[in-house]
Amino acid sequence: MSDDRHIISILLENEAGALSRVAGLFSARGYNIQSLTVAPTEDETLSRMTIVTSGSERVIEQITKQLNKLVDVVRLVDLTEGPHIEREMMLIKVRAEGSLRDEVKRLVDIFRGRVIDVTDAFYTIEVTGTGSKLDAYLETLPTGSIMETVRSGVSGIARGERGLQV
Amino acid sequence: MELTGADIFVRCLADEGVEHLFGYPGGAALHLYDALYTQDKVQHILVRHEQGATHAADGYARSTGKPGVVLVTSGPGATNTVTGIATAYMDSIPLVVFTAQVASALIGDDAFQEVDSVGITRPCVKHNFLVRDVRDLAVTIKKAFYIATSGRPGPVVVDVPKDITANKTEYAYPETAFIRSYSPVKEGDPAQIKKGVELLLAAKRPMIYTGGGIVLGEASASLTAFVRELGYPITNTLMGLGSYPATDSLFLGMLGMHGTYEANMAMHECDVLLAVGARFDDRITGELAKFCPHARIVHVDVDPSSIGKTVPVEVSIVGDADTVLQDMMKRVKASDIKPDSQALKSWWQQIEEWRGLKCLTYQKSDELIKPQYVLEQLYELTGGDAYVTSDVGQHQMWTAQFYKFDQPRRWINSGGLGTMGFGLPAAMGVQFAHPEATVACVTGEASIQMCIQELSTCKQYALPIKVINLNNRYMGMVRQWQEFFYERRYSHSYMEALPDFTKLAESYGHVGFQITKPSDVEGVLKEALGMKDRLVFMDFITDQKENVFPMVAAGKGHHEMHLAPCNAVVPTDRELA
Ligand SMILES: Cc1ncc(C[n+]2csc(CCOP(=O)(O)OP(=O)(O)O)c2C)c(N)n1
Ligand SMILES: [Mg+2]
Numbered sequence: 001m002s003d004d005r006h007i008i009s010i011l012l013e014n015e016a017g018a019l020s021r022v023a024g025l026f027s028a029r030g031y032n033i034q035s036l037t038v039a040p041t042e043d044e045t046l047s048r049m050t051i052v053t054s055g056s057e058r059v060i061e062q063i064t065k066q067l068n069k070l071v072d073v074v075r076l077v078d079l080t081e082g083p084h085i086e087r088e089m090m091l092i093k094v095r096a097e098g099s100l101r102d103e104v105k106r107l108v109d110i111f112r113g114r115v116i117d118v119t120d121a122f123y124t125i126e127v128t129g130t131g132s133k134l135d136a137y138l139e140t141l142p143t144g145s146i147m148e149t150v151r152s153g154v155s156g157i158a159r160g161e162r163g164l165q166v
Numbered sequence: 167m168e169l170t171g172a173d174i175f176v177r178c179l180a181d182e183g184v185e186h187l188f189g190y191p192g193g194a195a196l197h198l199y200d201a202l203y204t205q206d207k208v209q210h211i212l213v214r215h216e217q218g219a220t221h222a223a224d225g226y227a228r229s230t231g232k233p234g235v236v237l238v239t240s241g242p243g244a245t246n247t248v249t250g251i252a253t254a255y256m257d258s259i260p261l262v263v264f265t266a267q268v269a270s271a272l273i274g275d276d277a278f279q280e281v282d283s284v285g286i287t288r289p290c291v292k293h294n295f296l297v298r299d300v301r302d303l304a305v306t307i308k309k310a311f312y313i314a315t316s317g318r319p320g321p322v323v324v325d326v327p328k329d330i331t332a333n334k335t336e337y338a339y340p341e342t343a344f345i346r347s348y349s350p351v352k353e354g355d356p357a358q359i360k361k362g363v364e365l366l367l368a369a370k371r372p373m374i375y376t377g378g379g380i381v382l383g384e385a386s387a388s389l390t391a392f393v394r395e396l397g398y399p400i401t402n403t404l405m406g407l408g409s410y411p412a413t414d415s416l417f418l419g420m421l422g423m424h425g426t427y428e429a430n431m432a433m434h435e436c437d438v439l440l441a442v443g444a445r446f447d448d449r450i451t452g453e454l455a456k457f458c459p460h461a462r463i464v465h466v467d468v469d470p471s472s473i474g475k476t477v478p479v480e481v482s483i484v485g486d487a488d489t490v491l492q493d494m495m496k497r498v499k500a501s502d503i504k505p506d507s508q509a510l511k512s513w514w515q516q517i518e519e520w521r522g523l524k525c526l527t528y529q530k531s532d533e534l535i536k537p538q539y540v541l542e543q544l545y546e547l548t549g550g551d552a553y554v555t556s557d558v559g560q561h562q563m564w565t566a567q568f569y570k571f572d573q574p575r576r577w578i579n580s581g582g583l584g585t586m587g588f589g590l591p592a593a594m595g596v597q598f599a600h601p602e603a604t605v606a607c608v609t610g611e612a613s614i615q616m617c618i619q620e621l622s623t624c625k626q627y628a629l630p631i632k633v634i635n636l637n638n639r640y641m642g643m644v645r646q647w648q649e650f651f652y653e654r655r656y657s658h659s660y661m662e663a664l665p666d667f668t669k670l671a672e673s674y675g676h677v678g679f680q681i682t683k684p685s686d687v688e689g690v691l692k693e694a695l696g697m698k699d700r701l702v703f704m705d706f707i708t709d710q711k712e713n714v715f716p717m718v719a720a721g722k723g724h725h726e727m728h729l730a731p732c733n734a735v736v737p738t739d740r741e742l743a
Contacts, residue, residue, distance in 0.1 A: 013347060016296070017284060017285075017288075017294075017296070020285070020288065021288060024288055024289055028289050058474065058478075061474065062471060062474075062475060065470050065471035066471050068470070068471075069469070069470075069471055071292075071293040071313060071345065071347060071348050072347060073347055074346060074347040166346065
């Protein structure tokens, strides 16, 4: 059985402790979390959480069932079961001096990123895309040039008219 | 009129129909205790340790189907309940546990007796709440009872800061609780039920395996009718005992690690398995790779996450056990296809052959008291009609094997967590719920010492429990594993110093007997059972070397059971690992 990557999107009661119920479930049952994001939604009683995880079909089925069992979980969808869009934002501080300066700028353009802060020696860059695009971007940077990276974790949404609603 | 949070708490319990509240006071709970003092609707039972309160509430719940209710103070009061909460969680027992908390303004300051009760209990509750406003108190309590008792039941903790119990608001107890994210299923999917019934009717070697879900779902009557209609063999898990009459000929006894030869062999050989309200726990399945190798499996459970968790199934039916069994019954009756009587006949012939082995036979003795003999006598003398609680160890397994439960909610034990110390406080809860009934607590000399302080509670409330201490001077179950799997290195499974249990019982104000001769067993049990208004502690000095058989060792399949040395015909590999 292959361990496929899944993006699970959850509408969660916006209650204190709801986040730790989800996080606690993953650690208690030994499920893997690659990334987890959570933020309020337009409905102030709800938060939207996106979890990237991986596991065999059996494990993913258990994960969704166990999540559904949590009283604070209102709705849940495994986005990877259908067409969907995923995005992740990365902020990255890169050494950009001398000849490197142009090279770094050129790569930013290729990956449709933006330079959002500049000093004599560094660029701070914003890049958005799928997780693998961000990985690819990091690969291209000259070794030793990265000072710091901050990734938001994956957000996802279904394509078309399907939506996760109460 | 506005009431304080403490008065609201008491009113809520009364309106919820709570009659017994098991608890222990302390600083953060003082307003609540003050409110209890001035009312007479809810009886508070003062235990001697908060663990005892949770087990007592648990025993109450298991023997009645109603939720058990607990009240403790913050900090150590709350942490002392954790074992009891986890015990209830593992066996899906409805409890509502109120933990007092330091005042809201102090939370997070490491205040005196502050502990993050919601955080500590989170992994072992069905849900928990921290009450932040007195106006939320009644609604939260309503939700707590609703969650604890509906769907797959379980413990719910409500953490109540001290200031909330002093603040005032108008009181109204909600009629119902609505939680948008929580709606347990009742009806099973008709298409799945149809598939399940078809599979079941096509079976040549059918087997039915049911668990605690039948007890929790009040589905015994439906199950019994269904099994009898089909004439199929049935086995129960440790948690399911009593949900199908043990004296019925279709019943093959308990299955699993210490299950009967016939039950385990039938599991191994069956071609269709119907599982209801059971969760394919490792003590049931043995080695998963060898589990039910020929069976197509139909699984009914109210909790979708129980289905397909450890064992893949062909037909999954999510629904309430009682409702689904009744629907299945209707379909069976309406079906043109009938069970294959020819195939069933030869299947039963095979089963009778296995049963003929009499796997529970033990070596009788005139010198040493055999624990199995005590339990046989207990069964005979109580007419099989007692409530029996147990602790954890060999004595628990022997009770499960030798006391034939014909009714649900009579057998009260910690199956999932295996909590030593459970038996005596659980018996208290049972006795409160059934004041006139015979309540026996079968225990071991190690287990009983884990909550022995509750003998004092028993005295205060005059609970006439019959304690049956099967005293083998060993942590017998540990010793058995060490004998089989650790070349008899009995590491720390023997206690050098045991109390004189007779004197101990007497010092608590009870009657104590020590029994050393097999010939005295029946007489003492009779005498004790006759003492309707006294707790009697019977210290049976039993054969130290006795082991529990049959046994499916870890890593083995059901067909690889070890049988008792005295079993004459032994077709499985007898050598222990
Ligand atoms: C709280 C707790 N601690 C440890 C264990 C592990 N354990 C299981 S059975 C057992 C021995 C029980 O001894 P006793 O109560 O004398 O019963 P016996 O097996 O001798 O009948 C132990 C230590 C447990 N189940 N629960
Ligand atoms: Mg013992």
